[in-house]
Amino acid sequence: MDIKSPEFKQSARIALQDANLQKALGNLKAGFPGKRAAAVARVPEFEELRDQAHDLKNHILEHLDLYLEEFEARVVENGGQVHWCSTSEDARQTILQICREQNAKTVTKGKSMVTEEINLNEFLEENDIRPVETDLGEYILQLRGDHPSHIIAPAIHLNLEDVSEAFHEHHKRPKSDDPAELMAEAREMLRKQFVAADVGITGANFLVAETGSTLIVTNEGNGDLTQTLPKTHIVVSSIEKVVPTLEDMSLFLRLLARSATGQEYSVYNTLSSGNRRPDDQDGPENFHVVLVDNGRSDMVGTQFQDMLRCIRCSACMNHCPVYGSVGGHSYGWVYPGPMGSVLTPQMIGIEKAGLLPNASTFCGKCEEVCPVRIPLPKLMRHWREKEYEKHLSPKAVRWGLSGWAFLATRPRLYRLFSSSASKVMRMLGGGKGKVTKLPLAAGWTDHRDMPTPTGKTFMQQWDERQKQEKQP
Amino acid sequence: MSRAEIFANIRRGLRRTEATEAQKEAVRQRLQQHPRNRIPARSLHEHDAQVELFIRMAQEAAAEVIELESLEQVPTAAANTLEAKGQNELVLASDDSLANLGWAEVHERIECHQRVGQVGDQASLTLAFAGIAETGTLMLYSRPDSPTTLNFLPDTHLVVLSKQDIVGPYEDAWDRLRESAPGRLPRTVNMITGPSRSADIEQKLQMGAHGPRQLVIFLIP
Numbered sequence: 001m002d003i004k005s006p007e008f009k010q011s012a013r014i015a016l017q018d019a020n021l022q023k024a025l026g027n028l029k030a031g032f033p034g035k036r037a038a039a040v041a042r043v044p045e046f047e048e049l050r051d052q053a054h055d056l057k058n059h060i061l062e063h064l065d066l067y068l069e070e071f072e073a074r075v076v077e078n079g080g081q082v083h084w085c086s087t088s089e090d091a092r093q094t095i096l097q098i099c100r101e102q103n104a105k106t107v108t109k110g111k112s113m114v115t116e117e118i119n120l121n122e123f124l125e126e127n128d129i130r131p132v133e134t135d136l137g138e139y140i141l142q143l144r145g146d147h148p149s150h151i152i153a154p155a156i157h158l159n160l161e162d163v164s165e166a167f168h169e170h171h172k173r174p175k176s177d178d179p180a181e182l183m184a185e186a187r188e189m190l191r192k193q194f195v196a197a198d199v200g201i202t203g204a205n206f207l208v209a210e211t212g213s214t215l216i217v218t219n220e221g222n223g224d225l226t227q228t229l230p231k232t233h234i235v236v237s238s239i240e241k242v243v244p245t246l247e248d249m250s251l252f253l254r255l256l257a258r259s260a261t262g263q264e265y266s267v268y269n270t271l272s273s274g275n276r277r278p279d280d281q282d283g284p285e286n287f288h289v290v291l292v293d294n295g296r297s298d299m300v301g302t303q304f305q306d307m308l309r310c311i312r313c314s315a316c317m318n319h320c321p322v323y324g325s326v327g328g329h330s331y332g333w334v335y336p337g338p339m340g341s342v343l344t345p346q347m348i349g350i351e352k353a354g355l356l357p358n359a360s361t362f363c364g365k366c367e368e369v370c371p372v373r374i375p376l377p378k379l380m381r382h383w384r385e386k387e388y389e390k391h392l393s394p395k396a397v398r399w400g401l402s403g404w405a406f407l408a409t410r411p412r413l414y415r416l417f418s419s420s421a422s423k424v425m426r427m428l429g430g431g432k433g434k435v436t437k438l439p440l441a442a443g444w445t446d447h448r449d450m451p452t453p454t455g456k457t458f459m460q461q462w463d464e465r466q467k468q469e470k471q472p
Numbered sequence: 473m474s475r476a477e478i479f480a481n482i483r484r485g486l487r488r489t490e491a492t493e494a495q496k497e498a499v500r501q502r503l504q505q506h507p508r509n510r511i512p513a514r515s516l517h518e519h520d521a522q523v524e525l526f527i528r529m530a531q532e533a534a535a536e537v538i539e540l541e542s543l544e545q546v547p548t549a550a551a552n553t554l555e556a557k558g559q560n561e562l563v564l565a566s567d568d569s570l571a572n573l574g575w576a577e578v579h580e581r582i583e584c585h586q587r588v589g590q591v592g593d594q595a596s597l598t599l600a601f602a603g604i605a606e607t608g609t610l611m612l613y614s615r616p617d618s619p620t621t622l623n624f625l626p627d628t629h630l631v632v633l634s635k636q637d638i639v640g641p642y643e644d645a646w647d648r649l650r651e652s653a654p655g656r657l658p659r660t661v662n663m664i665t666g667p668s669r670s671a672d673i674e675q676k677l678q679m680g681a682h683g684p685r686q687l688v689i690f691l692i693p
Contacts, residue, residue: 024674027674027675028675030675031671031675043512043514044512044513045510045512045513048510049509049510049512052509052510056509062486062495063491063495063498063499064482064486065479065482065483065486065491066491066495066496066499067499068479068482070499070503074656077656078656078657078659084474084475084478085474086474086477086478087474090474134682135672136670136672136673136681136682137670137672140672140673153671153672153675154672155672155673156675158674159674160673160674163673179673179674179676179678180678182673183670183673183678183680183681184680186681187680187681187682190682191591192591194591194682195591209503210503210506211656211657212656213657213661219668219669219670219671219681220668220669220670220681220682220683221624221668221681221682221683221684222681222682222683224620224623224624224662224683225624225625225682225683228620228621228624228660229621239478239482244499244502244503244506245502245503245506246506246642246646246649247506247507247508247509247643247646248502248506248509250509250641250642250643250646251509251510253642254512261671264529264532264533264607264608264665265533265607265609265663265665266665267533267664267665267666267667267668267669267683268662268663268664268665268668268683269609269662269663269665270660270661270662270663271657271660271661271662272659272660273656273657273658273659273660273661274659275659276659277614277615277616277658277659279616280614280615280616280619280659281587281588281616281619282588282589282614282619282620282621283614283619283620283659283660291478293474293478293481297478297481297482297485298481298485299485300481300482300484300485300486301484301485301486301487302485305485
């Protein structure tokens, strides 16, 4: 998909005024946080599981090469092949070659954000291979020529009418305003595709080194039909998804669904270990795992390594006030929300994605709900520092920071400035306790009031108390 | 060559070339011993309590649980269940324990087949390898006499589960699986918790997306 991250400000402004989008985002805010909280409350050990998951991911990253080698060896023993791809282009070419070997005309796809990341669908189409998305949300988006705005609820930005419209146009059937009917329609349409496909492509939530297995988590069962019916199954995943053992996978699975949808467990958790065995009556004859790097190995050993713990649950965006206000498309690329604001600059460059780590109030909710305790605000701050070092920050920001630094390194001047600014603010507030218009700060006061300082500055209070304490 | 590049990059980040013997040993041990992480206390009880928990959690996930007195009751129970749903065809896994049951007695009520699942199938019957009480999850795996398509294509999925095969947490099921298939896992292992669903339209949950619309568990002693 085209990179639109540099237009974040305009996109966000439009999104805030888009009544349909705001209605759709209301569904997100009314749903996910409450469901997560209820699911978490049922597991008294939840915080301990988070600690263990944090530690285990760190252990994996410290031994990443070793676990990946083990995983590869087991996949080969199971009759599969592993393809290593440094870049999106490597991955696209590898997948195309496998498809061509099979003379593939139609490819069914389970939900996969990595295939979004490598822009696979467009590429396959250019090469006369028809990709068919089978996850209900992704299917709706494909019919509309749209892209996911959320990593697990891809069509969260749409309303019932949009779906009804898209189905009516493509299925040539009467419109319906019943979600159950619409889903039944998609089920019927996709049944034919599942059987017709030559190749099935899925993602993987985890790669198990012990057994050489890939695991997908779905609620619909589309991923299972995608990988069971065609002659060839291609798993497209990324290198940080490897876990040591089935026990370790279980630790993450106890966190994943609860953090994501607030379910106890997703409906289908499916392990795939190689190709069809002798005498098996179904299952793919060929099994390929395409492992994409795309900048991830560059994060190892850096201040961004923590981000490689991410298990893509979406809790951070579900709880983010910025995401909840502007939606996923405003972020302008594949991964939205707080996790996207950290990952996107790594993958497309801070030059293009600089606005994203700035699109945060640092309220800290994302870190609070992250099942693997990624310090997302801290990582966004690292990107802001990088942006500043590279002189990419806007002039107003740089001047503001220089001005503040000038004052902050001169304590007397700083105190003089802050105490007089406090007085001026109080005057402007006129006793209402808030300022509704402030020169040079319309960006703030257009949308909310600025509270006025309520009393003396910290330093004034400090001095007074020191004096009081000295008095006997 | 991407592989060499990726590994070199990872090792550069880890500030080493080859891993040390101690690091390799740590990895070997973890893989061989597969230590358990924290297991929620919820499922760590006596077997009877685990069976009870399994039933409760499976029902919560919208599975139907029907307790039978013996495996021999399955054909009649299957016929009753399908009739109630207006169905009269059933595709059976060819597991001996299922195939050898008295299907002849119900042949006037349901038409039985033994094959892989196909588009348009009304119902299937398969045997679960284990039931996991923690979340009411069924574990099934692929083998010549239990094709995977039977778990996903039909509208109604009937599953026979023996109470003896109900365990508390997933970890107990992994141990059983390692024992029954030493060396390597079956091609696919399915953990199934309730029937298929999606909330992709306006976050409103609808049952029966692409997998079975109904999941019925026949619980036998």
